Structures are given as C-alpha cells and as structure tokens.
Amino acid sequence: MFEPMNFLTFARDYMLVGMLGVFMIVGIIMAATYLVGKIGKKD
C-alpha cells in the first residue's frame, strides 16, 4: 500500500503532540534534576 495522505494525517495527530509530550516530560525531569542538585548541595 502507498497512502501519501497518511503522512499529513499522522503529522497532525502525532508529530506535534508527541514532540510536545517529550519536551514536557523532559522539562519535568529537568526540574526534578535541579531540585536534586539543590538538595544534594546541602551535603
């Protein structure tokens, strides 16, 4: 099968959401890492 329109459909449904999801979760992990750094500094 070759369905070129699927590219646009998947880009609309998954590409933006997926990348935003990765950035959001990595952002939360980054914040947690800064928090860990602050806690560890008191060591």
Added chain:
Amino acid sequence: MDKLLGLFEPVLALFSGDNWKMLIMWAIGGVLIYLAIKKEMEPTLLLPIGFGAILMNFPGTGIAEPLETLYNAGIANELFPLILFIGIGAMIDFGPLLNNPKLMIFGAAAQFGIFFTLCAASMFFPEDVAASISIIGAADGPTSIVVANALLGGTDHAGYIGAIAVAAYSYMALVPIIQPPVIKLLTTENERKIRMKYEQKSVSKTTKILFPILISIVTCIFVPAAASLIGFLMFGNLIRECGVLDSLSETAQKVLANLITIFLGITIAFQMSADKFLNLSTLLILGLGLVAFVVDTAGGVLFAKLFNLILKAFKKDPINPMIGAAGISAFPMSGRIVHKMGLEADPQNFLLMHAIGVNVSGQIASVIAGSLILGFFI
C-alpha cells in the same frame, strides 16, 4: 546406496521450492558477521544476529525450537532488553548532565526523527508497524525491541521485529558515518568553532544517589508506560552510584550485560527466517531507519541553532549547535563524534563534556519518546 544418497537429501532440499532464499539469508548473516569482525561495528550484537540468521535458515533442522524458547523466555516478555538496561544504567555516568541539567532539552529535540519517521512509515505500513519502525530513531536497541515487541509481538506483523532490531543496531554502529555529513551540511565552519565554557561543579554523592530515585518516581507518575525501561535503567545507575555495591555494579556492567547481549543477539535471529525477512518491506524498513537517524541528527542541530537565536536576543554566549546532534541516544559514540568534529574545526575546542551530557539526556528522552509511541498505539 539409498542410504548414501539420503545423506545428500538436505543439500538437494536447499534448492527445492523457495529454499534458495535461505542462501541469501546466509549471505546476509555473513555480511553481518563480516561487519562485526572486520569493521568492528557493534560486534557484540551483529555477530550473534549474523550467526543466528545463518542457523535459522536450514530446512528441517529444528533449530527454530530452542531459539523460539529463548525468544519466548526473553524477548516476547521483554525480559532481556530490560535486564540489559540495568547494565546500561550501571555504565552511565550522569555527572556531566547533573553538572548542567538544561542540556536535557537538546536530548528531547533530537527525538524529532522518531515522529517524522512515524509519519513517513505510515505511508507504507499499517500504524502498529509504522510506530515500531519509527522507534529505530530512538537509536537505542533495547528500547526498539521493547516497543516493537509490545506493538507487534503475537500479531501477524511479528516478522518485522527482526528487521527493526537489525536496522536499529546496524545504524547505531553506523553513527560515525551517518552523523558527520548531516552536521556539516547544517552548520557553518564558524558555528563548529564556537567554544563552550565548561565549569566543573562538584556533584555531590547525595545528588548522584537521589537522581535515579527521583527520576524513576517522576517517570512512574507522568509516563507509566516508561516505568519499566526507566526504572531498570535507574536501578542500574543507583547500584553504580550508591558506593556500597561496587561488586554488583561491576557485575551489572560486565557479566550481566555481556550474558544478556549474547542471548539477545542470537534470539533476535529467530525472526530472521527467509520467509519472514526477505521481502520489499525489509528494504523499506532499513531505508526508513536511516531517515530516522538523519532527521534525529538534523532536529538536534536545528533546535540548537534556534536556541542560539534566543540566547543572542538575551545577549548570552552562544552554544555550539553540533551538541544538538549528540541528543541521539547512541551512547557514547554520538558524543564522541561531536567532540571530534569540534576539534577538527578548532584544535582547542573541547566539547566532550557538553556533548556527553546531551548524549545521556538523549538516552532518557528516547525512552520517553518510545513510551509515548506505546501510549499512542496500544
């Protein structure tokens, strides 16, 4: 005389019906073994996969049964890749990342290839197969196997798992060939010469111990699908950093990782019988895997260039855009390539610590991206 002629029946069987395809699989297995030994390309995996591909392609040997047993025991239930993650976690020093946590966003940016490839693969394959192919862009063998198996295992499309694993490991080995031209194409000589200050802050032992624990908790809350992969990775890292389990850490890094790698490679070959492997789809999967790696690299570099525009607006020192390419999780090859290219542009340009920091964040981000893909399609 009949008994003597009977000895040659297996030889004749090789040339009957479609069995000639098995000879092509021998050649493919031979090429993988050649690349592993002669070119030293991911030999720990390409050699067992290559040898297994040869073993799997003889008529009437019954070799598939023990391999199937191993497959069901270690890959169908995702046990081998997860245990391997303990070893990988024990090998990774998150120090450069803890020194500069903002590098994590470049690890996230370099996952763009996964989602681009998902869209590209959807033009040719059903969505579960397209999703499994896209995860080749994670540049991380165990993640690729876990995601592909979760989506395709036990379905009519299970035959694609072998090709996906071979593509993932082959391209990881080819990172030193794939990445430099893409990086050079997207950066100017002056950009490659940009030096980055590295302030060596001391990372306390408490920070190094808390990091794997807190990351596991955050992941389990926000991305439950990534809990097993991140959990095992961070467990391995906790063993490394705790300071009281040195012998376990050494075992996880060497014996455990090596043992699982031996079984992982040869077991993947269970999916490499000629009837499952030799078709146009396999070639397409290899092509899409290359697209994933190229777009990952481009995504990382272009994001770093975009980041530089923001830094310029705030009158801050620019970063070297090449470090964005290290966000691909192929650890540590990708970080070393960026460092080497920095030195080629300027012999005093030491990017290693920045690049390795981005590289280990790519390891985490690729698992997150894989888990999101699982969440979308399961």
